[in-house]
Amino acid sequence: xxxKLDEIIAWKRHEVVHLAEHAEGLRRMALQRNExxxxxxxxxxxxxxxxxxxxxxxxxxxxIAHDFDPAAQARAYDAAGADCLSILTDEKYFQxxxxxxxxxxxxxxxxxxxxxxxVHRHQLWESSVAGADCVLLIVAALDPGELQxxxxxxxxxxxxxxxxxxxxxxxxxxxxxxxxxxxxxNRNLQTFDVSLDTTETLAEEAPPDVLLVSESGIRCRxxxxxxxxxxxxxxxxxxxxxxxxxxxxxxxxxxxx
Numbered sequence: 001x002x003x004k005l006d007e008i009i010a011w012k013r014h015e016v017v018h019l020a021e022h023a024e025g026l027r028r029m030a031l032q033r034n035e036x037x038x039x040x041x042x043x044x045x046x047x048x049x050x051x052x053x054x055x056x057x058x059x060x061x062x063x064i065a066h067d068f069d070p071a072a073q074a075r076a077y078d079a080a081g082a083d084c085l086s087i088l089t090d091e092k093y094f095q096x097x098x099x100x101x102x103x104x105x106x107x108x109x110x111x112x113x114x115x116x117x118x119v120h121r122h123q124l125w126e127s128s129v130a131g132a133d134c135v136l137l138i139v140a141a142l143d144p145g146e147l148q149x150x151x152x153x154x155x156x157x158x159x160x161x162x163x164x165x166x167x168x169x170x171x172x173x174x175x176x177x178x179x180x181x182x183x184x185x186n187r188n189l190q191t192f193d194v195s196l197d198t199t200e201t202l203a204e205e206a207p208p209d210v211l212l213v214s215e216s217g218i219r220c221r222x223x224x225x226x227x228x229x230x231x232x233x234x235x236x237x238x239x240x241x242x243x244x245x246x247x248x249x250x251x252x253x254x255x256x257x
Contacts, residue, residue, distance in 0.1 A: 004059055005138075008093055009117055009141045011093075012116075013120075016119060016120045019120070026129055030128035031157075033157075036159070037109070037110070038111060038133070038160065039084055039112075039113060039160040040134075040181050040211055043211060043213070045083070046257070047234075048235050048255060049213075050081075051113065051234060051235070051237070052080075052082035052241050053086040053115065053236060054070050054073045054074055054077070054085060054086065054087050054088060054242075055088035055096060055115070056068040058093070058238075059093050059094075059192075061239055064238075065242050070096075070100040071100075077247065078108040079248070080247045082110065082251060084110055085104065085112050085113065086115045087100055087104055088115045088116070088238075089101055089114055089116045089130075090115075101127075102130045105130065105131030111134060113134040114127040114134070116136065118136065118150060121153050124153055124157055125157075127159070133160060134162055135154050135161055135162070137150055137163050137164065139166075139170040140164075151179070162181050163179040163182050164184075164215070165183070166188075171205050182211070182213070183236065184213065184232070185215045185216055186198045186199055187216040196217055196230075200226070200230040203231030203232055211233045212232045213236055214230075214232035214234070215235075215236040218237050218254070237254065
């Protein structure tokens with residue numbers, strides 16, 4: 001099966017070219033920004049920390065929310081006590097938009113993650129201007145030089161950075177970067193299969209000062225207990241919450257609070 005990530009990244013490199021015409025203005029505004037909400041700190045405040053994800057669709061699940069209202073979803077997460085929010089902004093594959101992040105920033109005070117495929121520094125500037133507090137860097141999507149450069153620039157811009165990994169080699173790369181927050185994606189990028197075994201295998205390799213987030217495949221309290229027992233400090237939950245008819249009850253069931 002074709003690696004879907006390769007396809008997405010190839011498209012993303014083409015897509016971000018349009019940001020060049022606005023790059024200087026974005027850079028200037030990004031450098032002027034000085035108010036950031038602590039994403040990592042919010043997750044570390046209680047265990048498990050919860051990142052609730054706002055997303056309409058995904059390549060694996062198709063359309064998840066047919067009556068998608070990102071602002072209403074974010075307000076519901078905020079009211080239900082999610083620690084942080086993740087906002088999907090990729091248009092082609094997840095039917096998101098950078099405007100969703102901007103709109104949600106105006107409505108909720110929770111720390112926000114821009115969830116997208118970051119391949120260029122212009123996207124970091126755009127993320128800052130839109131109100132993100134944290135950005136995602138995917139080790140498998142970037143060569144080592146790009147990864148280091150984007151990580152350094154993101155930190156210089158005052159972002160928290162969630163570095164996403166899928167295997168032991170990528171764990172080593174993330175640790176070599178100096179990452180203090182690592183997301184373990186339980187989804188196999190080749191097959192789209194999801195297994196919490198991934199968190200169980202990789203979590204034990206992280207030092208105690210690294211905050212670990214288990215991503216994908218978390219649907220019930222038993223799943224949460226399994227990944228936290230393995231060493232995850234926080235969870236990122238998207239599809240389960242997007243499909244929930246009672247977000248407050250689902251968060252309570254997942255986190256026990």
